[in-house]
Amino acid sequence: DQQVKQNSPSLSVQEGRISILNCDYTNSMFDYFLWYKKYPAEGPTFLISISSIKDKNEDGRFTVFLNKSAKHLSLHIVPSQPGDSAVYFCAASASNNQGGKLIFGQGTELSVKP
Amino acid sequence: DARVTQTPRDKVTEMGQEVTMRCQPILGHNTVFWYRQTMMQGLELLAYFRNRAPLDDSGMPKDRFSAEMPDATLATLKIQPSEPRDSAVYFCASGLVRGDSYNSYNEQFFGPGTRLTVL
Numbered sequence: 001d002q003q004v005k006q007n008s009p010s011l012s013v014q015e016g017r018i019s020i021l022n023c024d025y026t027n028s029m030f031d032y033f034l035w036y037k038k039y040p041a042e043g044p045t046f047l048i049s050i051s052s053i054k055d056k057n058e059d060g061r062f063t064v065f066l067n068k069s070a071k072h073l074s075l076h077i078v079p080s081q082p083g084d085s086a087v088y089f090c091a092a093s094a095s096n097n098q099g100g101k102l103i104f105g106q107g108t109e110l111s112v113k114p
Numbered sequence: 115d116a117r118v119t120q121t122p123r124d125k126v127t128e129m130g131q132e133v134t135m136r137c138q139p140i141l142g143h144n145t146v147f148w149y150r151q152t153m154m155q156g157l158e159l160l161a162y163f164r165n166r167a168p169l170d171d172s173g174m175p176k177d178r179f180s181a182e183m184p185d186a187t188l189a190t191l192k193i194q195p196s197e198p199r200d201s202a203v204y205f206c207a208s209g210l211v212r213g214d215s216y217n218s219y220n221e222q223f224f225g226p227g228t229r230l231t232v233l
Contacts, residue, residue: 002155006156036224041226041227042226042227043118043205043207043223043224043225043226043227044157044205044224045224046222046223089156089157091157100145100162100209100211100221100222101147101159101162101169101170102159102222103159104149104156104157104158104159105156105157106153106154106155106156107156107157
């Protein structure tokens with residue numbers, strides 16, 4: 001039972017263009033969402049997050065959008081750079097969970113071509 | 115430069131052998147997580163500890179996996195006996211979780227992982 005789903009295993013984008021990575025969730029108790037970035041042979045690192053009280057959060061070239069009614073979030077990278085090539089994981093959590101537990105998706109591998 | 119360390123980085127073993135993976139969390143962090151990365155499931159949470167006490171290990175196959183924190187500087191994940199389907203990258207992460215604070219959810223710092231291959 002995959003509560004957080006990233007249906008696109010891979011995405012290829014030209015440098016300078018927009019990258020859009022998508023994530024769907026099924027558990028309506030989730031109220032905090034995060035994106036992690038992972039380079040080969042390294043652990044994931046935190047990128048950006050959003051609380052369910054917002055529908056958008058922006059940090060430089062990275063913006064996360066949340067559509068609660070559709071249980072969908074997306075990560076926009078504008079403009080995309082070759083250094084953004086990595087695997088991106090979407091994660092979700094519920095505030096009634098006291099342990100800080102995150103549920104991750106399968107990941108989307110982004111390739112930004114020069 | 116505080117970071118989570120994991121040993122070994124790579125482990126190749128034969129089916130039936132015992133495997134022990136070790137993790138040193140960041141000093142001062144009160145929560146330690148074990149994840150497994152597979153192609154199909156992505157990052158699966160296996161178990162996690164708060165102040166060295168196990169909070170949830172429901173993601174772990176109980177018959178062969180065990181996780182412990184002998185002290186605040188060491189977390190271990192053991193597989194006995196190992197099977198080929200256990201082949202994956204295992205990540206440890208640590209964080210400072212403050213109850214229900216939203217700030218707690220982005221404070222998971224991952225180690226570089228242990229790549230396990232069971233032949």
